Amino acid sequence: MSEVLLEAQAISKRFGGVRALSEVSLSIRRGEIYGLIGPNGAGKTTFFNVLTGLYAADQGRFVFDGVPLKISAPHEVAKAGISRTFQNIRLFGSMTALENVMVGRHLRTGAGIVGAILRDRATREEEDAIAQRAHELLTYVGIHRHSNILARNLAYGDQRRLEIARALATEPKLLALDEPAAGMNATETESLKGLIDALRADGNTILLIEHDVKLVMGLCDRVAVLDYGEKIAEGPPAEVQRDAKVVEAYLGGTVA
Amino acid sequence: MNLRDKQPALYWCGVALVAIALIALPLVLTLVGTAWVRITNLAILFIFLALGLNIVVGFAGLLDLGYIAFYAVGAYVYALLASPHFGLHLPFWIILPIGAFFACVAGALLGAPTLRLRGDYLAIVTLGFGEIVRILVNNLSSPFNITNGPKGITRIDPFRIGELEFYNSDTWMGILFTGPAKYYYILLLILMAVIVINLRLQQSRIGRAWVAIREDEIAAKSCGINTRNVKLLAFAMGASFGGIAGGMFSAIQGFVSPESFILHESIMVLSMVVLGGMGNVWGVIAGALLLSFVPELLRYTVEPAQQALFGRMLIDPEVLRMLIFGAALVLTMRFRPAGLWPESRHRQEFSGEHRS
Numbered sequence: 001m002s003e004v005l006l007e008a009q010a011i012s013k014r015f016g017g018v019r020a021l022s023e024v025s026l027s028i029r030r031g032e033i034y035g036l037i038g039p040n041g042a043g044k045t046t047f048f049n050v051l052t053g054l055y056a057a058d059q060g061r062f063v064f065d066g067v068p069l070k071i072s073a074p075h076e077v078a079k080a081g082i083s084r085t086f087q088n089i090r091l092f093g094s095m096t097a098l099e100n101v102m103v104g105r106h107l108r109t110g111a112g113i114v115g116a117i118l119r120d121r122a123t124r125e126e127e128d129a130i131a132q133r134a135h136e137l138l139t140y141v142g143i144h145r146h147s148n149i150l151a152r153n154l155a156y157g158d159q160r161r162l163e164i165a166r167a168l169a170t171e172p173k174l175l176a177l178d179e180p181a182a183g184m185n186a187t188e189t190e191s192l193k194g195l196i197d198a199l200r201a202d203g204n205t206i207l208l209i210e211h212d213v214k215l216v217m218g219l220c221d222r223v224a225v226l227d228y229g230e231k232i233a234e235g236p237p238a239e240v241q242r243d244a245k246v247v248e249a250y251l252g253g254t255v256a
Numbered sequence: 257m258n259l260r261d262k263q264p265a266l267y268w269c270g271v272a273l274v275a276i277a278l279i280a281l282p283l284v285l286t287l288v289g290t291a292w293v294r295i296t297n298l299a300i301l302f303i304f305l306a307l308g309l310n311i312v313v314g315f316a317g318l319l320d321l322g323y324i325a326f327y328a329v330g331a332y333v334y335a336l337l338a339s340p341h342f343g344l345h346l347p348f349w350i351i352l353p354i355g356a357f358f359a360c361v362a363g364a365l366l367g368a369p370t371l372r373l374r375g376d377y378l379a380i381v382t383l384g385f386g387e388i389v390r391i392l393v394n395n396l397s398s399p400f401n402i403t404n405g406p407k408g409i410t411r412i413d414p415f416r417i418g419e420l421e422f423y424n425s426d427t428w429m430g431i432l433f434t435g436p437a438k439y440y441y442i443l444l445l446i447l448m449a450v451i452v453i454n455l456r457l458q459q460s461r462i463g464r465a466w467v468a469i470r471e472d473e474i475a476a477k478s479c480g481i482n483t484r485n486v487k488l489l490a491f492a493m494g495a496s497f498g499g500i501a502g503g504m505f506s507a508i509q510g511f512v513s514p515e516s517f518i519l520h521e522s523i524m525v526l527s528m529v530v531l532g533g534m535g536n537v538w539g540v541i542a543g544a545l546l547l548s549f550v551p552e553l554l555r556y557t558v559e560p561a562q563q564a565l566f567g568r569m570l571i572d573p574e575v576l577r578m579l580i581f582g583a584a585l586v587l588t589m590r591f592r593p594a595g596l597w598p599e600s601r602h603r604q605e606f607s608g609e610h611r612s
């Protein structure tokens with residue numbers, strides 16, 4: 001098993017005149033937390049969207065887990081083992097927290113219409129296993145006491161955690177988090193850091209977009225910096241922080 | 257829900273009472289007038305339709321304005337396979353599944369090209385589909401006479417189980433069972449099955465996938481749901497309920513023509529779903545019952561009431577009916593936008609109690 005889990009090779013994506021990604025290459029190793037940072041509009045979310053099949057790349061390809069990633073549709077990418085959260089939370093609002101996570105199990109289960117109608121033994125067992133796993137994941141991310149609350153009624157921080165639980169339910173090899181701490185206060189961010197640390201300790205590989213510098217410094221093994229769609233630096237966070245280009249990109253941008 | 261475990265005696269008493277009431281209903285209604293049994297039967301058919309449409313609109317969130325087309329498919333399949341028109345007289349338990357199958361195929365045919373559409377666009381295409389089906393049955397009379405055009409198909413076979421005929425009256429144990437009353441019982445049986453199926457679908461892997469698509473299609477895709485297949489499944493399932501209802505409609509009426517499948521009917525069924533509470537099986541049933549019975553009640557009360565009050569007819573009952581209907585819809589949407597009995601998912605508990 002090779003050390004590299006995901007390799008992006010010269011990914012490019014334009015929106016009209018905007019070059020959202022220009023030949024971005026990076027490789028993520030198994031078990032690490034890889035940060036993707038950069039000023040607003042740098043192309044970070046676009047990278048996620050291309051990787052997860054929501055947008056088609058203009059150029060470039062991904063090699064995932066040793067094989068070229070077929071990005072025909074988002075659900076294929078999820079099946080291959082990449083799961084994500086969204087910068088602007090996308091939960092199933094009028095489903096309970098538990099059901100949201102249960103939806104995440106869709107991919108790894110198989111009951112169809114006939115099973116649903118007949119409720120045969122196999123279907124009931126699968127259904128119990130789905131609920132059981134969903135409960136475990138809610139406990140894991142720390143919101144189990146809210147399992148019967150509608151997703152849209154959850155506190156903001158809990159919604160972010162629920163999205164992570166739902167993503168974990170698909171059994172991803174790579175977990176991609178798009179600004180999981182956005183909008184959180186200092187205490188919430190600190191406890192989220194604990195969760196992400198636990199995720200790594202349990203062997204997950206994480207691709208993390210984050211603006212919070214402290215969080216990035218404290219969590220990431222390596223980071224890549226995007227600016228205007230180009231990767232301008234890569235390496236351990238402490239080194240990247242001193243990189244002249246990075247300093248300029250951030251000072252020239254709006255985010256300090 | 258919990259009553260069953262907490263007070264089983266009370267629960268089963270309630271169940272028994274409801275069962276007795278449902279069994280006695282047509283006999284009581286027969287005393288008022290057989291017309292009311294017919295109205296009840298039609299109301300049950302509308303429950304089938306509303307529940308079928310609820311899968312598409314309520315669960316999966318796909319607005320379908322041409323749903324009555326599947327009712328038409330089921331009705332015509334039945335009419336063609338059990339009438340002198342082609343000289344075919346297959347038994348109903350063979351035709352109903354065939355009708356459901358054809359409606360299912362029609363559902364997939366509608367679903368396939370519309371998968372990328374949402375909201376208004378989908379509504380317009382489905383509306384067009386409904387009209388296409390109606391115009392087809394209206395015109396498939398030449399060069400080969402398949403549907404007999406606007407004249408429709410007559411003398412459709414009623415249900416028959418062995419010696420038991422469904423169109424005439426019988427007296428058993430001194431009680432008179434009219435034809436409509438007998439149909440009522442078979443409709444009631446099928447209704448039970450349809451309700452159970454819908455409740456089970458809702459609480460299943462596929463049911464959750466439908467709701468997930470309704471709530472956020474992009475998130476659903478990213479969670480690994482093959483939205484194309486799952487949406488097609490919603491169209492196909494919804495359509496097959498329409499097909500079964502259509503077949504029964506044919507048999508009960510003994511006559512079908514394109515007039516029964518106009519846009520107005522699609523809108524009626526959609527109103528039942530929306531008024532009752534999209535996504536909630538019980539709400540949708542309530543919506544179908546309300547919109548089936550209230551207009552009939554008005555039909556029978558508005559005229560005598562005016563005669564008694566004013567000594568003559570001031571307002572045409574039909575006009576008043578539509579006025580009240582419209583006002584009721586507007587008020588519901590204003591004060592209960594999610595329907596009279598909205599979907600609620602928070603009280604659900606699962607058998608697999610948390611063990612970690």
Ligand SMILES: Nc1ncnc2c1ncn2[C@@H]1O[C@H](COP(=O)(O)OP(=O)(O)OP(=O)(O)O)[C@@H](O)[C@H]1O
Nearest residue numbers: 015018020038039040041042043044045046047087
């Ligand atoms: N669907 C789209 N259509 C057109 N332009 C887009 C689209 N998505 C992103 N862009 C543009 O691509 C560029 C990169 O956007 P992206 O959302 O990837 O930035 P980001 O790094 O995630 O920024 P932020 O930190 O604000 O989330 C921006 O200029 C943005 O306006």
Ligand SMILES: [Mg+2]
Nearest residue numbers: 044045046087
């Ligand atoms: Mg972004």
